[in-house]
Amino acid sequence: MGKHLYQTGLIGNCAFLAHVHKNTNIEWLCWPRFDSSFIFGGLLDKHKGGEFSIKPEGEFTSRQYYLENTNVLCTEIECESGSYRVTDFAPRFYQYERYFKPLMLVRKVEVLKGSPRICVTCKPVRCYGQEKFEALRGSSHVEYVGDDEKIRLTTNMPINYVFDQQHFTLNETKYLVLTYGKHLEAPLVSTMDSFLRETIQYWRTWIKRTSIAQFHQEVVIRSALVLKIHQFEDTGAIIAASTTSLPEFPGSGRNWDYRYCWMRDTYYILTALNHIGHFSEMENYFNYITDISFNEPNRYQPLYGVTGKKQLIEKEVELEGYLGNKPVRIGNQAYEHIQNDIYGQVLISVLPLYTDHRFIFSERKDSARVVEYLLHKIEATVDEKDAGIWEFRNFANIHCYTNLFQWAGCMAAAKMARTIGNEALEKRALALRDQAAAHIESCYDEKRKVYTHAAGSEHLDASTLQLIMMGYLDPASQRAKDHLAVLEAALKTPGGLFYRYLHADDFGKPKSTFLVCAFWYVEALACVGRIEEAKEEFARLLQYSNHLLLFSEDVDEENGSQWGNFPQAYSHVGLMNAAYRIAMKLDRPIFA
Known part of the structure; x- marks a missing residue:
């Protein structure tokens, strides 16, 4: 297997998170909460996971990017008959003295060139893919019904083409709006155009109100935007990642559900957000x-659930698993630890x-x-x-x-x-x-x-780097410098990555590095005054992102493959805190 990178981007509005694949499919979306069953889970099972894609006829190429300083994601598809852009976003903006953050996924589809022929497939599922919704056709919508759940897809595309998954020629801008529970009552096009403008403005204003130094500013901004949407704003809980069971390494069995609020992770996240001036x-x-x-x-x-739920009983679900990696786990036994x-x-x-x-x-x-x-x-x-x-x-x-x-x-x-x-x-x-x-x-x-x-x-552990960053060891002391030197000799890889530890645990010896440890190492270098090395090591670590500057939990030292749950809040926090530490040490404008 060659180098593995996750091929999705993340959108969200502090009420839900969704992963959009470069092929336009919504690979992962849990509704109505971060820790609910997925309604689209192709990430873990291509057959039972459902699908929500806008694919062209025949072969195609794609590119994906965020609108600058936002969580609005664009996927451009080029095919034989033309090209088009899908703009995906979760509406979020301030109105009526509160934040508007509905369970609403909006997909704007625009022609860029020619007359592309496309096919919309929308097949949500229930109970982690074990059940399907019943699809009911309306005049300008499809309603999906299952027990007490209702999801509606509202669109100005020909509804029969959508319902029958039939190819048709895209010749003007169209919208697809998926809603949970409450349906869209307002005019479609003008309302969604307004929602998109307001959402872009919200995110750009949020970034303008941050205090981010100019040391690798672009990547720090992206990490800040990622962290923000990992907070379940309704209760204040912050989750470790939006996914479950993405393996730490292929065949390792280390497949965990991270859609919960770890007290420890939250400390690091809040520290990073405080550093950039966000306190809410x-x-x-x-x-x-x-x-x-x-x-x-x-x-x-x-850890607790996003509503403070205590029992997060771990069970296995019968799904293919990511790239065939089983088991797929729901819940996390660590709540008993x-x-x-x-x-x-x-x-x-x-x-x-x-x-x-x-x-x-x-x-x-x-x-x-x-x-x-x-x-x-x-x-x-x-x-x-x-x-x-x-x-x-x-x-x-x-x-x-x-x-x-x-x-x-x-x-x-x-x-x-x-x-x-x-x-x-x-x-x-x-x-x-x-x-x-x-x-x-x-x-x-x-x-x-x-x-x-x-x-x-006698075992060494990267977590003890924190003795330096937390000020327990005076960074200027010889003891701090000696401690750092021994850890880097034992746990650092030639590519600048860092193992958590190398001794065997419950599942044997770890086979992949833990990315946040490498950022801790960078931070420790800065603390002890090895600034130039810190800058160099930081820059080296940026190669381990995917195409959208999103970072995973684990990285294979041999080929730089991304593994583990994704994107991982821990990794983005490590990046932000390391950048902050270097910028503070330099204490002057830096151009990376």
């Missing part, structure tokens, strides 16, 4: 976390709400209660073994990374306690910080001058 996502997430905290008497789970770093990450996530004077912390009710709740969780788990950042399923350790974030969380709690004037809470946080630090030091290998992944272990 953090305030929305605070509401989501508060709701979970006050309804969670025991410990936090590592013990992962104790998350309390610290939640504390750090909401810290700016108390230390940044652009926020009025007194507006947040129960501040002391939230901090005290999280500190109590750290207190109860600081000496406990856990599954760690990589969610090992069958063994537990005192993980360096876990205690690092307990340390950092206590530092954040102390700052928040000072802000709200609670001296007792501050004192308690600092005592716990020292307790966590003692565990971190138990992971230090004096002989090799490196921190191992866990107490009593």
Whole structure:
């Protein structure tokens, strides 16, 4: 197999996400929520996954691109009879004092040249491809009905051609509007033209209001746009990826459902968005976390559903799998895991709400209660073994990374306690910080001058790069420089990629690199003052995107193939935070 790159782009409006293939097919779309069954899932099964395509007669070539500084995606098709463009978008803009973000996928089809003959195929499915909708023909629409679900395709194309999947000549601009639940009542063309203008304007205004340095600005902008649409705005939850069961490596069995809110991932995402001056996502997430905290008497789970659902029971679905890779998993057993770093990450996530004077912390009710709740969780788990950042399923350790974030969380709690004037809470946080630090030091290998992944272990782990970025190790210290040197010698590949670790886990030894680790490495280089190397390594990593500057979770070091769920929020976060760190170190306008 040659180099594998994902051939889709992503659109969304903070209510849903959809993947559009270069051949125009909607390869992935879950409705009505990020974690619902797909209605189009060709990504995982070409037969049971349904289809929504606008393909030409005969052979064709295609190119795909985003309208600049937007999440509006264009796919241009050239065939023997002419060429046409499909513009796909999810409407999002401000109206009536709130954001309009309907469950509505809009496809604008325009002639570019000649008289292309096209065929529209729209076959949504239910229950992860196990059931089909009944298609009912209307005068200017097709309604798809299944139990209590209704989806409608409204169009100004000849409805019989669409219903019968018949080729016809495209000679003027047409619209296809797919809606879930509520149907389109307004005039089609004028309304959709307006929605497209408003959506383009919304995204370009959102980007104008960011503070992004000129170091590789284009790719940082794209990553920011990707991250934004991974927030389920209704509740504030932010998901790790919009897909499930895209394998970390072919035949590995490491196929996971990432359509949930990981507390850890959210910390990194919010950090990246804060760096570019966007804070509403953090305030929305605070509401989501508060709701979970006050309804969670025991410990936090590592992940929750987008509505705070706790039981995410993992099961396998009978589908072909991506390129034949089984199993296809729905749900994620990691919700049962013990992962104790998350309390610290939640504390750090909401810290700016108390230390940044652009926020009025007194507006947040129960501040002391939230901090005290999280500190109590750290207190109860600081000496406990856990599954760690990589969610090992069958063994537990005192993980360096876990205690690092307990340390950092206590530092954040102390700052928040000072802000709200609670001296007792501050004192308690600092005592716990020292307790966590003692565990971190138990992971230090004096002989090799490196921190191992866990107490009593000889294995190295890229997550310990965070000791430098989080300020636990002074970046100017020899200990930080030695630690970095040992990790890069052991885990870095010739192509600038980075393995999470190289020891065997529950599924054997990893065969692909984890992209965010390579961006952590870049960030660590910048921290210790190796700026030129950081810039060079950052630029090298950009080759691992697809045609739209979208990054996957994993990369094969041998040929640069993309694997894992896609696009992966973690990878885009790593890119943004590394670019930010380099730009801050340079502290001057940079032209990449």
